[in-house]
Amino acid sequence: xxxxxxxxxxxxxxxxxxxxxxxxxxxxxxxxxxxxxxxxxxxxxxxxxxxxxxxxxxxxxxxxxxxxxxxxxxxxxxxxxxxxxxxxxxxxxxxxxxxxxxxxxxxxxxxxxxxxxxxxxxxxxxxxxxxxxxxxxxxxxxxxxxxxxxxxxxxxxxxxxxxxxxxxxxxxxxxxxxxxxxxxxxxxxxxxxxxxxxxxxxxxxxxxxxxxxxxxxxxxxxxxxxxxxxxxxxxxxxxxxxxxxxxxxxxxxxxxxxxxxxxxxxxxxxxxxxxxxxxxxxxxxxxxxxxxxxxxxxxxxxxxxxxxxxxxxxxxxxxxxxxxxxxxxxxxxxxxxxxxxxxxxxxxxxxxxxxxxxxxxxxxxxxx
Amino acid sequence: xxxxxxxxxxxxxxxxxxxxxxxxxxxxxxxxxxxxxxxxxxxxxxxxxxxxxxxxxxxxxxxxxxxxxxxxxxxxxxxxxxxxxxxxxxxxxxxxxxxxxxxxxxxxxxxxxxxxxxxxxxxxxxxxxxxxxxxxxxxxxxxxxxxxxxxxxxxxxxxxxxxxxxxxxxxxxxxxxxxxxxxxxxxxxxxxxxxxxxxxxxxxxxxxxxxxxxxxxxxxxxxxxxxxxxxxxxxxxxxxxxxxxxxxxxxxxxxxxxxxxxxxxxxxxxxxxxxxxxxxxxxxxxxxxxxxxxxxxxxxxxxxxxxxxxxxxxxxxxxxxxxxxxxxxxxxxxxxxxxxxxxxxxxxxxxxxxxxxxxxxxxxxxxx
Numbered sequence: 196x197x198x199x200x201x202x203x204x205x206x207x208x209x210x211x212x213x214x215x216x217x218x219x220x221x222x223x224x225x226x227x228x229x230x231x232x233x234x235x236x237x238x239x240x241x242x243x244x245x246x247x248x249x250x251x252x253x254x255x256x257x258x259x260x261x262x263x264x265x266x267x268x269x270x271x272x273x274x275x276x277x278x279x280x281x282x283x284x285x286x287x288x289x290x291x292x293x294x295x296x297x298x299x300x301x302x303x304x305x306x307x308x309x310x311x312x313x314x315x316x317x318x319x320x321x322x323x324x325x326x327x328x329x330x331x332x333x334x335x336x337x338x339x340x341x342x343x344x345x346x347x348x349x350x351x352x353x354x355x356x357x358x359x360x361x362x363x364x365x366x367x368x369x370x371x372x373x374x375x376x377x378x379x380x381x382x383x384x385x386x387x388x389x390x391x392x393x394x395x396x397x398x399x400x401x402x403x404x405x406x407x408x409x410x411x412x413x414x415x416x417x418x419x420x421x422x423x424x425x426x427x428x429x430x431x432x433x434x435x436x437x438x439x440x441x442x443x444x445x446x447x448x449x450x451x452x453x454x455x456x457x458x459x460x461x462x463x464x465x466x467x468x469x470x471x472x473x474x475x476x477x478x479x480x481x482x483x484x485x486x487x488x489x490x491x492x493x494x495x496x497x498x499x500x501x502x503x504x505x506x507x508x509x510x511x512x513x514x515x516x517x518x519x520x521x522x523x524x525x526x527x528x529x530x531x532x533x534x535x536x537x538x539x540x541x542x543x544x545x546x547x548x549x550x551x552x553x554x555x556x557x558x559x560x561x562x563x
Numbered sequence: 564x565x566x567x568x569x570x571x572x573x574x575x576x577x578x579x580x581x582x583x584x585x586x587x588x589x590x591x592x593x594x595x596x597x598x599x600x601x602x603x604x605x606x607x608x609x610x611x612x613x614x615x616x617x618x619x620x621x622x623x624x625x626x627x628x629x630x631x632x633x634x635x636x637x638x639x640x641x642x643x644x645x646x647x648x649x650x651x652x653x654x655x656x657x658x659x660x661x662x663x664x665x666x667x668x669x670x671x672x673x674x675x676x677x678x679x680x681x682x683x684x685x686x687x688x689x690x691x692x693x694x695x696x697x698x699x700x701x702x703x704x705x706x707x708x709x710x711x712x713x714x715x716x717x718x719x720x721x722x723x724x725x726x727x728x729x730x731x732x733x734x735x736x737x738x739x740x741x742x743x744x745x746x747x748x749x750x751x752x753x754x755x756x757x758x759x760x761x762x763x764x765x766x767x768x769x770x771x772x773x774x775x776x777x778x779x780x781x782x783x784x785x786x787x788x789x790x791x792x793x794x795x796x797x798x799x800x801x802x803x804x805x806x807x808x809x810x811x812x813x814x815x816x817x818x819x820x821x822x823x824x825x826x827x828x829x830x831x832x833x834x835x836x837x838x839x840x841x842x843x844x845x846x847x848x849x850x851x852x853x854x855x856x857x858x859x860x861x862x863x864x865x866x867x868x869x870x871x872x873x874x875x876x877x878x879x880x881x882x883x884x885x886x887x888x889x890x891x892x893x894x895x896x897x898x899x900x901x902x903x904x905x906x907x908x909x910x911x912x913x914x915x916x917x918x919x920x921x922x923x924x925x926x927x928x929x930x931x
Binding site: 238320352355357359361362363364397398413414415416417420424427429430451457461462463464465466467468469471473475492495496498500502503505506 | 606688830841867
């Protein structure tokens, strides 16, 4: 692993300046320089960015209009409507004002579940290895009733190798990765770096990037399991979720989750139950259960990432950098876990999706 | 492992005869010989048995009156009421008729969540090793407003040994085990047998019995995870659950779930995701997802049971018999899994809870 270099500082300084421009932009008439609308359109929410020259985000909007949550666009009195109609209504709600200002000749790019079979139009998965250029060449076009063209970024898949790996898919994260790759293109970083990128979330992805291309990745259902268990389960449902991380419980869970022998010999199906048994026998208080479980699952995830690398004859030391992107608070939790598990310290990359949308649009010639 | 012996045949023949008597009982005036009411009172349901001489079940009733589902006993217009009041109402609904016939001097014994902190009265956990005699000596008594005495069976706990095991608890299953031990008390079975007993369910228990006492046990949250994932998850929610087991998908999941290398290197958080990725890439049809996931989780559970035994310097061959009790269809699934994993064939024991209730009551001198 390389030492923390000046590049890290640049990544952050760059972002601070960028955010400053964005905030200033609104009051300075920069809306006139709008070049591109970028949509991060997932299952439960829709986030839109208005980009100016050089990918500067001039404005940002968010709506609870994920592709699985479009009921509020149903015509009055109706219980169903064609999916395209609902999607276009959600699109108009968030973009119409921006499009009107520019006379509708603004380019639009979108990533995420909007390109799935339950989205606007299917944007087929590309097989690894995939870089920003390949994504840009495989955009799927849809046209709204009003004649606006929207380009959808494809997902990525990796075929399974019998006895070695099962098939993997991602959608939306390819854009985050494109953003991270773009953000790292500073003099200090060689183009042929090996990167290990963690994208914690409902389905956490751990992505290996070589020569600026995604070469392989693995998924862990950590966030989804945490949500299901704390919301619905007998074993770990908790009404009391503390605002602040309970570091002690988190650490306790982490140590059990990372292990596979001794107390952890029974594996995850067994260790999850300790959330309940320790609570019943007063070794854990109710408000400690969520962070204990979080530590348990994140510990299992990180240890499993190392086992997947080992299966592929690799190890953490093969990567010049480890990076995290996504929700800031969740990434901070992963950074704490990495520290406790003696991993090389991962850097947090902010704004990866928006930069990725711009980069792919730029590579596709939608902007220049 | 002992060969399948005549004892198995006896266990089953015994049960068939018993059931025959039970069915006949109602029409033959045997209600007059009622000796004991046994309650299997869990979180979601309540099952009541009326026992005659020698533990013959004369009648059986069931109600959706688990200790967490007592809302329907709320007085009209009320949204809450003291827990004892709701519990007594549920008790009366299911038992009042039986108690009236015998003039209220019938003994009552109850097991399950009714003895938890959210039940009628807490029946503290006994520490392993625990046999039927110890359970019988530790009954917790409650009296209804009408003066009926109910004896509640305690749960069992095992303290954790730092670095070796975490604490374990069970409640309700101790009665199933008492029933299995009683059922096995036939000439062919030595009293000092080592038994390994699997109780599949929401929280599957694997219990080691030595000299007719529970010496240790482990919990696996297999059933709860399966329920949460098929009901609520993005990864494995399925509207299509086939009536019949899809043996091919079940087997496929089982092979991945039992493994820890190759495709399974990423552990359970990773393998669960294959339910989705294989579906999206058309390697699995939607209606195959539930049985694939079921195989995956049961495979993980059984492999983990073996790892827990190995941690304790034991193995499957140390047990003279492996037994399963609980839901018949679920146990059949575990039997199929054991076959595919080359385990010694487990026997299914029917009616364990009702026999356990009678055995504990008998040991406590409530009946003789």
